[in-house]
Amino acid sequence: MKSPTNNNKLTRRHFIKKSLFGTGILINTGKYFQIKGKKLVSKEIDMKYRILGKSGLKVSEIGLGRLETQGENVLSYAFDRGINYIDMPAEYIKGEEGRMLKLKNRRDKVIIASKIITTHNSTKQETMKLIENVLKRIQTDYIDIIMIYNVGTIIRKHGVTKHIERLKNEDVIEAVNQAKKDGKVRAFGISTHGGDFKDYINYAIDSGHFDMIMLKYNFMAFPEEKELLKKAKQNNVGSVAIKVVGGAYDQKIKGYEKSRTPEFRRAAIKWVLSNPNITNLVIRMPTFEEVDNCIRALDEKYGYNDRILLEKYASSVKPYYCRWCSTCTQACPYDVSIPDIQRYLMYFTNFEYKEEAVEKYADLLPEQKADCCFNCNAPCENKCLNNIPIKEILTEAHEILSIKTL
Numbered sequence: 001m002k003s004p005t006n007n008n009k010l011t012r013r014h015f016i017k018k019s020l021f022g023t024g025i026l027i028n029t030g031k032y033f034q035i036k037g038k039k040l041v042s043k044e045i046d047m048k049y050r051i052l053g054k055s056g057l058k059v060s061e062i063g064l065g066r067l068e069t070q071g072e073n074v075l076s077y078a079f080d081r082g083i084n085y086i087d088m089p090a091e092y093i094k095g096e097e098g099r100m101l102k103l104k105n106r107r108d109k110v111i112i113a114s115k116i117i118t119t120h121n122s123t124k125q126e127t128m129k130l131i132e133n134v135l136k137r138i139q140t141d142y143i144d145i146i147m148i149y150n151v152g153t154i155i156r157k158h159g160v161t162k163h164i165e166r167l168k169n170e171d172v173i174e175a176v177n178q179a180k181k182d183g184k185v186r187a188f189g190i191s192t193h194g195g196d197f198k199d200y201i202n203y204a205i206d207s208g209h210f211d212m213i214m215l216k217y218n219f220m221a222f223p224e225e226k227e228l229l230k231k232a233k234q235n236n237v238g239s240v241a242i243k244v245v246g247g248a249y250d251q252k253i254k255g256y257e258k259s260r261t262p263e264f265r266r267a268a269i270k271w272v273l274s275n276p277n278i279t280n281l282v283i284r285m286p287t288f289e290e291v292d293n294c295i296r297a298l299d300e301k302y303g304y305n306d307r308i309l310l311e312k313y314a315s316s317v318k319p320y321y322c323r324w325c326s327t328c329t330q331a332c333p334y335d336v337s338i339p340d341i342q343r344y345l346m347y348f349t350n351f352e353y354k355e356e357a358v359e360k361y362a363d364l365l366p367e368q369k370a371d372c373c374f375n376c377n378a379p380c381e382n383k384c385l386n387n388i389p390i391k392e393i394l395t396e397a398h399e400i401l402s403i404k405t406l
């Protein structure tokens, strides 16, 4: 099996010659390169890499998330600039085969991470089939990282209702180990969003079966998350951060533009990468400018201005930013999925994932939905350290996410 190579010696001029001038997309104006009249950063910045735990994979500090939002040329551009990590859950690949073909010429330079939805009672044969399906959909002979998808969240349509038991399923572990021996998988991990993430991550680290973890980690992280990352590092388990921009709420922040400014995104990236215990992060980079902006963050130190920017954002979203800690859930007499519903609402309102948000809400068990919040005196709210108006948010979420068609 070929190992990934480091692309960081490519110069800006080189990548343009190699991949984009030919398309007529870029114009060389002398000082800057332009796309449709927009200036790109002209400074050359080397990509930085870290090792993903015991897998030994050398991954770029920033990776591509939500591939389906990136055009082919943006994807090529990102690879040419040294980004080599790509998060590609097979379930999100819809009619993208043409774009995936572009990977074939550089397959050995790209580290693809994907996920399988196994349950507590998946058999070895079923798990092998899931892995084969991932390979088929991505059109590759091997996958670099395979993760057990979204541990901690019920995915009813796939029979996923138990969590830590998913990680203990020996058949799944055997199947992935077999796939490793067969050269079809290089590393094994878990992805998690929240909920009782501490339990899952602690188990994943302690069990010794997993090479990496993917977890929500941003400037509004709980101290426990930092501790978990430290423990992961000590045990040579790699860690990939997701949700690094803290929900991308679009309200105005005093003294700044909207939260999706390039400065804000760079500050959020710098904060995550300033922790030496994290391996890398994935973030959406749907445009050339976003690729440039994210890479630029690698060349800057996290500093005072970043801290002020992030603190302002954090304090402005605090009244409604759920950290998915699940502290409140035990106070709910109805078993409502409080953090998951808030996450789905965020997908709907802050990102472009409206269909996915509605689908995910529809997939919750009846007792997990927020119907019962309307006539409840909300004991959950007393447990939330952030004083989030849970009832108000969940009833709103129920109304938005219960729509049948979009």
Ligand code: SF4
Pocket: 331, 332, 333, 334, 335, 336, 338, 370, 372, 373, 374, 376, 377, 378, 379, 380, 381, 390, 391, 394
């Ligand atoms: S408002 Fe009531 S039903 Fe809704 S989540 Fe809170 S405790 Fe549960």
Ligand code: SF4
Pocket: 321, 322, 323, 324, 325, 326, 327, 328, 329, 338, 339, 383, 384, 385, 386, 387, 388, 390
């Ligand atoms: S509502 Fe509050 S207590 Fe509940 S999961 Fe979110 S942040 Fe945690």
